[in-house]
Structure formats: C-alpha cells, structure tokens
Amino acid sequence: MRIQSLDAIRGFAVLGILFMNIAHHMNILTGYVPFDNALVSDSIISLVQLIFADGKFRTLFCILFGAGMAILYENGQRQSVRVKTFLQTRLNWLFVFGLAHAVFIFGGDILMLYAISGIMFINYLHLDNESLFKKSRFLIILGALLMVIVNLLTLLFGNTEPITRGSQEYTDMLSIWQDGYLIQVAVQSGIALGMLLLSFLNTLWLVLGLMGLGAWLYRTRFFSTGFGKSTQQKLLAGAIITTLVCIALRFSLPGVDEEISSALFGLCAIFISPLYADFLIKHANNDSRLFRALCYCGQVALSLYLIQSISMALLFRLLLPAVWPDFELYITRIDLMAFALLFTIFQIYLARAIVKNFSHGPFEFVWRKRYRQGYIQKVSENAHCESETAK
Known part of the structure; x- marks a missing residue:
C-alpha cells in the first residue's frame, strides 16, 4: 500500500526541481547569465530561489530515496x-x-549520483535505528563541511569572476553550445562525468547521509505523524541561522557567483527541506485537489523528471531558436519562471492522466521491467553457480 504523504512530497519535489534546473536546461555551459545592468526582477527572483528553493528539492529527493x-x-x-x-x-x-539522460539530454542529471549513493547505502540498511541515525548525522556533517571547504577554496583560488550577457566570454560559450548536437553531447558528457567525480569530494557523502536520514524518518513513522514541536523549533532555528549566514556571505564577499551561492544555500536545505516535508504531512488531506495532484505527480516522478528534460531540450534547442533566434541574448528570469510554471500545470494534468489510465509511468514501466528481469537472471545465475559448487 502506497504512503500518500511520500507521494505528495515526491510530487512537490519533482515539480519544484524544474524551477531550479530550467536555466541549465537552456544552456548547461552557462546557466542563467545576468545582463550587464542587472535587472531588479532578476535579482529578486534569484534571491527568492536561493533562500527557498536552491538545493531544497534535491534534498527532499535524497530523503525520499x-x-x-x-x-x-x-x-x-x-x-x-x-x-x-x-x-x-x-x-x-x-x-x-541516468547515464543516457546525462549524455543525450541533460548533463545536470542526478540519477547516476543517486544510484551510486544508493548502492553504498545498501550496506547501512541492516543497522538499527540508533546506529543508522548516528551514521547519517556523521555523513551529513562531513558532507556539509567538505562542501563548504571546496566552495571556499574555489572562492579563494578559482576564477569566480562572473560573466555577463554582453561579455566576449559569454559569446564564446554560447557559440560553442550552439555548434550542433554532437558538441552538446560532448559538453554534457564532460559536465556529467566531472560532476560525478567531484561528488566524491563532498556531495556524495551528503547525499548518502540524507538517504540514511530518510530511512530513519520512515522507520520512526515521520511520514505518518510529522515532527514534534520541539524538533520543528530546532529545525526552524537552524534554517534561519544558516540562511542568514549565507545571505551575509552572498552580499559581503567579492566573487561569490551564482554557482557558489547555490551550493552554499543548498546547505540550508538540511534544515528547510524536512520542514517542507513536515508541512505537507501535517496538512495532508485526501479530499484536497492540490494534495491529490501532488500524489499523482509523486507516483510518476521518474517519468516527469525525464519528460521535463526532454521537453526543455526540445523547447530551447528546437522550438525557441526557430521563432526567437536570439532568445539567449534577451531572455530574463521572469521568462524562465513563466515557462516553468506553464509546464508545471501541464505536468499536473499529465500525471493525473497517466495514473488514472496506467499502472505505472512510461519510464517507471521500462525501469521496473528491466530491473526485474535483471534480478531474475542474477538469481538464476547464482543458483546455477551454487549448484555447480555443491557438485
């Protein structure tokens, strides 16, 4: 029997992640590049994203995983x-x-990292609740510290000079990205491989710890009851303190670009994301149309995640260039948020149609079929080997 709160939280996360990824769907090399004279609307949207969204949906996915x-x-x-x-x-x-997704569609894939972290996490599933919580807490702290160290070193020794829309550097990067699909495949492959290798320096351990936290929360019935008042207050205090520290760093230190800001604000998600989950659990209402819509999206989250990437690739690489050839020179954050909002509405109706008419989403169906066949084959091979050994 499905846990409705898990589906609703997963649906909330998969819908929210598009708002974070959409700029990199447009151009994985640059993400969103500000104008020479920054727009006020861009600055406001950027700050709101950093505080309430950056890293929060990915953290929810880790916990749910x-x-x-x-x-x-x-x-x-x-x-x-x-x-x-x-x-x-x-x-x-x-x-x-994830590999196919990263190479051919979107180099910012998260599935490969989750798969590697999950394989490592299998070794922790036998732990009792207390041991699992201690192990998870250690990994979260370790991952957070490593992430801070890596980003501060980047700030101190790396080239963090932000590029702007009218710079020659931006023109050169745009030219590379627009040089054909094979170039895009090469760029996406390189970025995905680089992200995966660098994850062993910080992100992997944080993801692993968050997965452990998710397993511990499930075992302690959090997804049925939510947090107590004391835990809520501690998380809220942690969220406020870490957010204020990140805001101070963002505006007081020179050279803090969008990528470093996003990584640092992502650490606040350790406190904020569980609060998001707690809110959805406490306000779960099966008679609410919004709650049911989130549940539908959560049931086909893998399909929605991949459909997002495919659709955004078609939008930014085929459709927009045909009707607005210079869109990357003029597009604003408001435009990107509008695209994301419209596609979110489409996803909600699509998820409802899939769940009402099929037992699984299209990508869930293929994935389920492949890993079940793989499992049967491995069990059969192991049984044959054991039989041969016994002889």
Missing part, C-alpha cells in the same frame, strides 16, 4: 527476496537511465 530503499528492504525481507541483489539490480538500471 532513502525512505523508499528502507521500504523495499523491509518488503524484501518479508517476501524472502535476495534484497541486496534486488536493490543492486534496481540501482544499476537507474544508473543506466
């Missing part, structure tokens, strides 16, 4: 399934999906 693995682990044990083999096969195929 861990909770989902804990559910599969429990179900597998009850059904006498070879849980480790099943989970590894499932994650191996998720990595394949």
